[in-house]
Amino acid sequence: MSFVTSLNLSHFRSYKHVHLKLDKRPVAIFGANGSGKTNIIEAISLFSPGRGMRRASAEAMMRRPESLGWKITGELETTDRTLEIESVSENGTSRQVKIDGKPTSQVELAKHTRVLWLIPSMDRLWTEGAESRRRFLDRIVLSFFPKHAEHSLSYEKAMRERNRLLKEQVLDAHWYAALENQMAKSGTAIDRARIKAVDRISQAQANASTQFPIAKLELRQREGTLPETEADLLTAFAESRFRDLAVGRTMVGPHKTDMYGAYAAKGVPASDCSTGEQKALLVSIILANARALAQDQGAKPLILLDEISAHLDTDRRGALYKEICDLNLQAWMTGTEPELFSEFGNKAQFLYVTDQDGTSIISQP
Numbered sequence: 001m002s003f004v005t006s007l008n009l010s011h012f013r014s015y016k017h018v019h020l021k022l023d024k025r026p027v028a029i030f031g032a033n034g035s036g037k038t039n040i041i042e043a044i045s046l047f048s049p050g051r052g053m054r055r056a057s058a059e060a061m062m063r064r065p066e067s068l069g070w071k072i073t074g075e076l077e078t079t080d081r082t083l084e085i086e087s088v089s090e091n092g093t094s095r096q097v098k099i100d101g102k103p104t105s106q107v108e109l110a111k112h113t114r115v116l117w118l119i120p121s122m123d124r125l126w127t128e129g130a131e132s133r134r135r136f137l138d139r140i141v142l143s144f145f146p147k148h149a150e151h152s153l154s155y156e157k158a159m160r161e162r163n164r165l166l167k168e169q170v171l172d173a174h175w176y177a178a179l180e181n182q183m184a185k186s187g188t189a190i191d192r193a194r195i196k197a198v199d200r201i202s203q204a205q206a207n208a209s210t211q212f213p214i215a216k217l218e219l220r221q222r223e224g225t226l227p228e229t230e231a232d233l234l235t236a237f238a239e240s241r242f243r244d245l246a247v248g249r250t251m252v253g254p255h256k257t258d259m260y261g262a263y264a265a266k267g268v269p270a271s272d273c274s275t276g277e278q279k280a281l282l283v284s285i286i287l288a289n290a291r292a293l294a295q296d297q298g299a300k301p302l303i304l305l306d307e308i309s310a311h312l313d314t315d316r317r318g319a320l321y322k323e324i325c326d327l328n329l330q331a332w333m334t335g336t337e338p339e340l341f342s343e344f345g346n347k348a349q350f351l352y353v354t355d356q357d358g359t360s361i362i363s364q365p
């Protein structure tokens with residue numbers, strides 16, 4: 001389980017000081033545009049590794065005009081215990097994380113928390129470039145396999161070095177070998193974890209009674225199949241060297257993997273579906289992810305659904321809320337009007353956000 005039972009914000013974005021006590025119900029946040037709703041769930045997203053939901057720098061998240069730095073603390077009830085998580089940036093420097101008061105790495109944080117999100121920019125996920133789909137995929141993978149964070153860091157580090165050699169037109173093969181070994185090792189782990197996660201999501205979609213359409217998912221490399229073994233990947237890097245030298249960067253490997261999606265029942269690629277259908281496919285994947293985690297690990301993710309009712313008709317919206325309640329998930333949702341969450345009745349807790357002279361204020365009606 002994962003439930004946020006208290007949340008404190010200090011000088012984070014439009015907030016000065018916030019102290020919230022929460023119960024385990026889903027959280028419906030409403031208020032006018034620009035009042036500060038998304039800022040709250042962005043803060044929750046910083047309870048997981050990475051740059052958070054908006055991929056913003058720590059500096060951008062400093063409350064202006066004071067620019068003092070910021071601090072987010074929360075109490076998280078997980079399956080076995082209650083954690084106190086602190087995420088801090090002093091003067092806008094990169095954020096530091098503490099669990100129960102002890103400084104820890106973001107990789108370590110992945111072992112304790114699982115946070116998934118859908119945000120309005122993902123309405124274009126199926127039609128834009130592969131990078132955002134890969135990022136979406138990797139958050140799912142991370143939720144199943146916390147070590148994915150380590151493998152990704154190690155792969156990227158070695159690739160940066162390799163790309164530097166390529167840019168400097170270094171031709172000596174033995175300079176490449178050690179880096180490519182490292183990349184093949186972590187790259188294979190990345191590929192395997194992604195394949196397993198996609199299989200698990202497919203299974204969790206197939207076995208569910210849900211109103212959301214099944215997304216058929218497939219991992220693809222621009223050039224043919226995924227290398228299956230470390231040796232295959234090693235060969236692929238070696239064979240690509242000549243071409244990579246010409247462009248000055250690495251052109252093969254898991255950093256080029258794309259996730260293809262289709263509306264299974266119609267056999268239509270997700271990119272050709274209507275905006276509403278595209279959104280429904282994403283919701284289907286997120287719910288399958290939550291279901292699978294609950295089954296496999298007894299660990300329920302926090303899910304952040306920004307402006308969730310856009311592109312969902314009333315029936316679908318009701319179906320989503322029902323599934324959230326049935327799964328007993330603490331979903332954090334935003335919308336401009338409280339009526340957008342009326343189907344919850346008293347099964348959700350509400351936060352009302354207003355802007356008062358440039359400072360966001362939260363009341364719990």
Ligand SMILES: Nc1ncnc2c1ncn2[C@@H]1O[C@H](COP(=O)(O)OP(=O)(O)O)[C@@H](O)[C@H]1O
Nearest residue numbers: 013014033034035036037038039061062063064
């Ligand atoms: N670093 C910052 N310091 C102060 N205010 C900020 C900062 N970043 C964003 N804001 C303000 O936060 C508000 C937007 O909050 P947001 O949560 O996106 O609103 P919404 O309720 O529409 O989701 C805007 O008024 C913006 O000016």
Ligand SMILES: [Mg+2]
Nearest residue numbers: 037038306334
């Ligand atoms: Mg918003």
